[in-house]
Amino acid sequence: xxxxxxxxxxxxxxxxxxREGEEFHAVDGIDLEFHRGVSYAxxxxxxxxxxxxxxxxxxxxxxTEGEIFFxxxxxxxxxxxxxxxxxxxxxxxxxxxxxxxxxxxxxxEILEExxxxxxxxxxxxxxxxxxxxxxxxxxxLHKKPNALSGGERQRVAIARALLVEPExxxxxxxxxxxxxxxxxxxxTLLKELKSSLKGGLLFITHDIALASQLxxxxxxxxxxxxxxxxxxxEILLSSKAPYTQQLLASIPAWPPLI
Amino acid sequence: xxxxxDVKDLVLSYPKGPRFGPMSFEIREGEAFAxxxxxxxxxxxxxxxxxxxxxxxxxxxxxxxxxxxxxYKEISYVPQDPAAALDPLFTIGSQIRELGCSEVAIRDxxxxxxxxxxxxxxxxxxxxxxxxxxQRLLIAMALVRKPKLLIADEPTSxxxxxxxxxxxxxxxxxxxxxxxxxxxxxxxxxxxxxCSRMAVLFEGKIVETGxxxxxxxTPQHEFTKRLLAAVPMLEVA
Amino acid sequence: xKHGFLFWCATLFLGGLILSACFADRIAPYDPNLExxxxxxxxxxxxxxxxxxxxxHKRPFIYPTQGVFEANMTRSYDAIHKKKCFLRRGTxxxxxxxxxxxxxxxxxxxxxxDIFSRILYGARVxxxxxxxxxxxxxxFGFFVGALAGYFGGWLDHLLMRVAEFFIMIPxxxxxxxxxxxxxxxxxxxxxxxxxxxILSAIGWGGVARVIRGMVLSLREREFVQAAxxxxxxxxxxxxRHILPHTFGYLAVIVSISIPSxxxxxxxxxxxxxxxxxxxxxxxxxxMESLSYSVVRFHPWVLYPGLAIFLTALCFNIVGDHLKxxxxxxxxxxxIPS
Numbered sequence: 001x002x003x004x005x006x007x008x009x010x011x012x013x014x015x016x017x018x019r020e021g022e023e024f025h026a027v028d029g030i031d032l033e034f035h036r037g038v039s040y041a042x043x044x045x046x047x048x049x050x051x052x053x054x055x056x057x058x059x060x061x062x063x064t065e066g067e068i069f070f071x072x073x074x075x076x077x078x079x080x081x082x083x084x085x086x087x088x089x090x091x092x093x094x095x096x097x098x099x100x101x102x103x104x105x106x107x108x109e110i111l112e113e114x115x116x117x118x119x120x121x122x123x124x125x126x127x128x129x130x131x132x133x134x135x136x137x138x139x140x141l142h143k144k145p146n147a148l149s150g151g152e153r154q155r156v157a158i159a160r161a162l163l164v165e166p167e168x169x170x171x172x173x174x175x176x177x178x179x180x181x182x183x184x185x186x187x188t189l190l191k192e193l194k195s196s197l198k199g200g201l202l203f204i205t206h207d208i209a210l211a212s213q214l215x216x217x218x219x220x221x222x223x224x225x226x227x228x229x230x231x232x233x234e235i236l237l238s239s240k241a242p243y244t245q246q247l248l249a250s251i252p253a254w255p256p257l258i
Numbered sequence: 259x260x261x262x263x264d265v266k267d268l269v270l271s272y273p274k275g276p277r278f279g280p281m282s283f284e285i286r287e288g289e290a291f292a293x294x295x296x297x298x299x300x301x302x303x304x305x306x307x308x309x310x311x312x313x314x315x316x317x318x319x320x321x322x323x324x325x326x327x328x329x330y331k332e333i334s335y336v337p338q339d340p341a342a343a344l345d346p347l348f349t350i351g352s353q354i355r356e357l358g359c360s361e362v363a364i365r366d367x368x369x370x371x372x373x374x375x376x377x378x379x380x381x382x383x384x385x386x387x388x389x390x391x392x393q394r395l396l397i398a399m400a401l402v403r404k405p406k407l408l409i410a411d412e413p414t415s416x417x418x419x420x421x422x423x424x425x426x427x428x429x430x431x432x433x434x435x436x437x438x439x440x441x442x443x444x445x446x447x448x449x450x451x452x453c454s455r456m457a458v459l460f461e462g463k464i465v466e467t468g469x470x471x472x473x474x475x476t477p478q479h480e481f482t483k484r485l486l487a488a489v490p491m492l493e494v495a
Numbered sequence: 496x497k498h499g500f501l502f503w504c505a506t507l508f509l510g511g512l513i514l515s516a517c518f519a520d521r522i523a524p525y526d527p528n529l530e531x532x533x534x535x536x537x538x539x540x541x542x543x544x545x546x547x548x549x550x551x552h553k554r555p556f557i558y559p560t561q562g563v564f565e566a567n568m569t570r571s572y573d574a575i576h577k578k579k580c581f582l583r584r585g586t587x588x589x590x591x592x593x594x595x596x597x598x599x600x601x602x603x604x605x606x607x608x609d610i611f612s613r614i615l616y617g618a619r620v621x622x623x624x625x626x627x628x629x630x631x632x633x634x635f636g637f638f639v640g641a642l643a644g645y646f647g648g649w650l651d652h653l654l655m656r657v658a659e660f661f662i663m664i665p666x667x668x669x670x671x672x673x674x675x676x677x678x679x680x681x682x683x684x685x686x687x688x689x690x691x692x693i694l695s696a697i698g699w700g701g702v703a704r705v706i707r708g709m710v711l712s713l714r715e716r717e718f719v720q721a722a723x724x725x726x727x728x729x730x731x732x733x734x735r736h737i738l739p740h741t742f743g744y745l746a747v748i749v750s751i752s753i754p755s756x757x758x759x760x761x762x763x764x765x766x767x768x769x770x771x772x773x774x775x776x777x778x779x780x781x782m783e784s785l786s787y788s789v790v791r792f793h794p795w796v797l798y799p800g801l802a803i804f805l806t807a808l809c810f811n812i813v814g815d816h817l818k819x820x821x822x823x824x825x826x827x828x829x830i831p832s
Contacts, residue, residue: 087726184488
C-alpha cells in the first residue's frame, strides 16, 4: 500500500437528533484510512451507519466530530473552497436508481450534468464513449428515466458519475433495488470499470458474496463502529470477531448443498 | 402424499395491465414448494389468487381452476413487508387478539417463533419492534390458526442477512411440523435450501418445475440458466 | 392521466366565460349602465319557438311586455301576445331583438339594467381580480417558500413566522382592517389594484408554506444530492432540479385559490368597500340582493351569485383534476412493486 492515504478519517462521528430529542450516533468515532488503488467493501446490516459513512466521504454530509482528510487536506476545506475540484475526484452511485435520476430531464441532460463546462462537441464524444462502456443504446439519450428499466437507470447513474472521470467512487448498495439477473449485469460492469479508477472504490453493501467479487479489503461495521477490518481472505476465512462470524454463517449456501 | 392445492391453467389479468399465465402447478400436503421469479413475473398476484385476496381487487380477471383440498381458513399468509402489514395505530396485542384465538394459543405460538412473551410487550406498537421481530410476529400470527398451507411472499427481502437466516430457520421448523409452505422468492439460494420442489416463473409463465437438484444441475430454460448464473458466488481467494 | 368529462365541461365553461368577458361589448345586448326605469326588476324573458297557434319558427322570438302596477305596490309584467319580436343581430352586439320588445335573458335590476350584460361586464373585473390576485399571491409565496426551503436556518424561521402571522389572522378581519386602513376615496382603478394587493397579502402565506415543504423534501431527494456531488452550484440546483418539480402544484394552487379571490372581491364589494358603481363587479351586482323583499319577489337578482358559484365550482374541478394528474405523474418516479 502507498504511503499517503487518499482518505484519512480521524475519530469521525456523525450524530443526528431523533424526534424524541435524543442523539443518534450514525457513525461513532471512526478511525479509517483508504489507500489509493484499493477496492474496499463496507459491510454491515441496515442501521449500521454504512450509508452515512459513504455520504461523509463524498462531502454530502459533514461530520459532527472528528476530521476527514482527503489527499492530506481537510474535507471541509475541499468542500468549502475547491468544491468543483473535489467533485471531479470523488463520485457516488446511489442505492435507488428510481430516485437518483431527475424524472423531468432526459438521459442526455442527466449525463451532461457533471460536464456542462465542456464544449458541446467534446461532450457529445464523451457521452458516446461512456454509453459504449456501460452498454447502453444511444437511442435512450432522448428518453426520460421512467422509460428505462431499473438496470438501465443504474447504468445511466454509473455513466453520469464516470463522465467526470473521478479517482474514487463510492457505491452505495448499487444493486439492492434490482433483480438478481440485472444485478449480475451491473456487477460485471463494475468489475470492468474497477481498473479505470485510480483512487479505488468503496462498495457499500449488506451482501458479503457481492462484496467479495469486487473488493480486496473488507470493513465490517455495526452500530456506527468498525468491528473489523482486513484483507478479504482474512475476514472471510479467519475472522475472530463474533459478529463477523455470525454474518458469514448467515450467508445462504451457494452452490446449494444437495 | 395427497395434493393440497392444484392449480390448472390459471390466467390472471388486469384490464390494460399485465397478464399472467397460463400456469399449472400443485402443492402437496406437508411439502415446501418454491415459486421463484423476478419482479413483474406475477409472484405476488399468484399469492393473492391462492389466498383469495385477488377477489377483492378491482378489474381483475381469473380464468382457469384452483382446486383446493383445504379451506381458506387453513391457508395463512406471510407478507413481504412486515412493517406495512400491521396497523400502526393499534398495539400488536390487539392485532393478535383480532385473530380470535385463546391466550394460551398465542403464548404457544410466540414461543414457537422464539418471540416469548417475556421479551416483548403486547402493549407495544409495531414501529417499536425491529423488522426481524415483526416478521416473526407475523409468522406467529399466521401459525396461530393452525394452517395446512403457509404462503410466504418474499418474507425475507426486507430483512438483513442475519435476520434472514433466523427467519429461514423458522420456516424449516414450521416445515418440520408438517405444514406445507409455498415460498415465493427471487432468491434462488434460499429457495433451494428450504424447498423440495420448485417452479421458476418468468413473464407470468412457469418455465420449469422440478426438484432443486434437477434445476441446479440441468436447467432447461434460458431464464433459469441466467438466474443460476446471476447468483453471486462467494470469492474467498 | 386522462381527464374526465367533468373536467372538460368546467374548462369549456371557464374558457367561454373568459372569452365572453373579453368580448363583452360585442356579446352583451345592452350597455351595462343603460337604465330603463320603466322596466325595472323585469323577470328573465323567455325565448319562444312556437307561437300560441302552435306554429314553429326557426328563429326564436319573444313577446314585448308591459308593466302593470299591482295593489301591493309591486310591479309585474304582462306579455302582449299580439306581437312577436324576433331575435336578430343587435345594433351594437351579436344579440338583439326587434323593438319594441327588449331582451332580458336574466332579468333586470331595480334600475332596469340588464343583469346578463352586467354579469358579462362584471366578469371582466371579478375574474381578472381572481386570476391576477392568485398569480401575485402564488408568485410571491413561491419566491418566499423557495428561499425559506432551500436555505433553511434563520431565514427559514423568519420568513415562516411572517407567513404564519398572515395565515393566523382571520382572513375576513384582515381584509376589513387593511381596507379600512386605506383611504376610502380612490378611483376605481386604484381600488382594483388595492383589492388585488390586499387579497394576495392574505393568500401568499399558505402558498409559501406549501412550497417550502416541497422544496425541503425535494432537497433531500437523491437526484438533487447527485447534482450536488457532480459539483453544481446551489442556484443552479434550485432552478434546474427543485423548482421545476413544484410547477405542477403551482398550477393546482392557482386554480384552487382563484375562487377565494373572487369571493374576497365580492365580499368587499357587497359591503361597499370594494369596486363601486359605476364600475361593475359581481360583488357590487350582489348589493342588489341584500334586500329581502327584492329577493323574495325578484329572485333573478341572485344570478350574479350563481355566476360566482359556477365559476368557483369550475375552478375547483379543474384544480382537482390537475392535482390528480400531478399525483399520478409523481408516482411514475417511484419504485414499481
